[in-house]
Amino acid sequence: MIKEAIKYNEEELVTQIKLGNPHAIETFFKQFSNKVFRLCMQYLKNEEEAYDMVQDVFATLIAKIHNFKGESKLSTWLYSMTVFSCIGYLRKRNKKNETSIDEVTQNDQSKHELFFSKDVGLDAEQYNPTSDDLINKEDYGVLYREIFNLPADYKAIFILKELERLSIKEIQDIVSISIPAIKTRLHRARLYLRKRLEVHFPEYAQKDNVRTN
Amino acid sequence: MSGQIDCKGFQDLILDYTEKELDSNQLKAFESHFTACPECMDYLNSYTLTIDFCKEKLSPEHFKQKMPPAVKKRICDFLKNLPEVSSVK
Numbered sequence: 308m309i310k311e312a313i314k315y316n317e318e319e320l321v322t323q324i325k326l327g328n329p330h331a332i333e334t335f336f337k338q339f340s341n342k343v344f345r346l347c348m349q350y351l352k353n354e355e356e357a358y359d360m361v362q363d364v365f366a367t368l369i370a371k372i373h374n375f376k377g378e379s380k381l382s383t384w385l386y387s388m389t390v391f392s393c394i395g396y397l398r399k400r401n402k403k404n405e406t407s408i409d410e411v412t413q414n415d416q417s418k419h420e421l422f423f424s425k426d427v428g429l430d431a432e433q434y435n436p437t438s439d440d441l442i443n444k445e446d447y448g449v450l451y452r453e454i455f456n457l458p459a460d461y462k463a464i465f466i467l468k469e470l471e472r473l474s475i476k477e478i479q480d481i482v483s484i485s486i487p488a489i490k491t492r493l494h495r496a497r498l499y500l501r502k503r504l505e506v507h508f509p510e511y512a513q514k515d516n517v518r519t520n
Numbered sequence: 521m522s523g524q525i526d527c528k529g530f531q532d533l534i535l536d537y538t539e540k541e542l543d544s545n546q547l548k549a550f551e552s553h554f555t556a557c558p559e560c561m562d563y564l565n566s567y568t569l570t571i572d573f574c575k576e577k578l579s580p581e582h583f584k585q586k587m588p589p590a591v592k593k594r595i596c597d598f599l600k601n602l603p604e605v606s607s608v609k
Contacts, residue, residue, distance in 0.1 A: 327606035336596050344587045362595045369604055450577050469574050490535045501570040
């Protein structure tokens with residue numbers, strides 16, 4: 308059999324994975340493994356943990372492939388599984404330092420106060436820098452550390468939107484929450500980062516740069 | 521939309537504004553408000569600065585990480601040996 312000549316469209320790929328075809332599984336893995344790995348790295352920031360997570364995600368998907376009804380793309384399902392697996396893993400790993408969105412917002416009187424108060428609802432001091440990412444004044448390192456310190460719910464949406472550059476609708480397909488909820492989390496992530504950027508890059512905060520559409 | 525919005529209304533639209541998803545009436549109301557409200561103008565300014573800063577600093581080159589070939593092979597072999605996978609190759 309000339310294995311290398313076989314190419315699958317998505318429907319065929321799903322069918323073959325359901326049949327346990329090892330060539331289809333290899334094809335699927337090769338097609339998406341780098342993207343899944345990159346997504347895992349953005350959450351976990353640890354290569355060994357990311358490798359393990361990649362293996363777990365693909366193994367779980369293969370084990371549960373019969374649940375896949377084809378209502379979304381297979382890749383969407385895969386990324387969804389990746390995001391939720393990483394969030395679950397981070398919650399267990401960082402339990403002390405995390406705050407859920409509900410905990411953050413329950414003391415706010417109203418959305419208006421949240422948005423206009425100097426304290427955006429998150430106490431940045433709650434979040435300790437990760438031990439494997441020492442203070443790095445290079446812009447990229449500092450920003451990435453602050454993104455990493457976001458609560459899992461905010462971080463999930465922020466990574467998909469601002470790093471993976473997905474649309475709001477694509478994000479909804481992955482995380483299965485309402486568009487208003489996605490927008491709220493994205494907005495709050497941005498507010499938190501704005502607060503942190505003022506601390507690290509005060510010269511940037513002074514720029515006069517109103518963008519008009 | 522009546523053509524006028526308050527600060528709360530402005531807040532509710534800001535994300536859609538940055539995503540260019542406002543219709544023409546909403547856009548007009550939004551722009552009218554921030555030109556007349558210094559606090560909202562400030563707020564919009566800082567909000568868009570954050571977005572622009574992230575876009576500038578988080579360039580795609582930083583994220584083109586790939587797994588080493590040996591790791592990929594190890595994982596692929598693991599997956600092909602799962603119980604769900606046929607032994608017929």
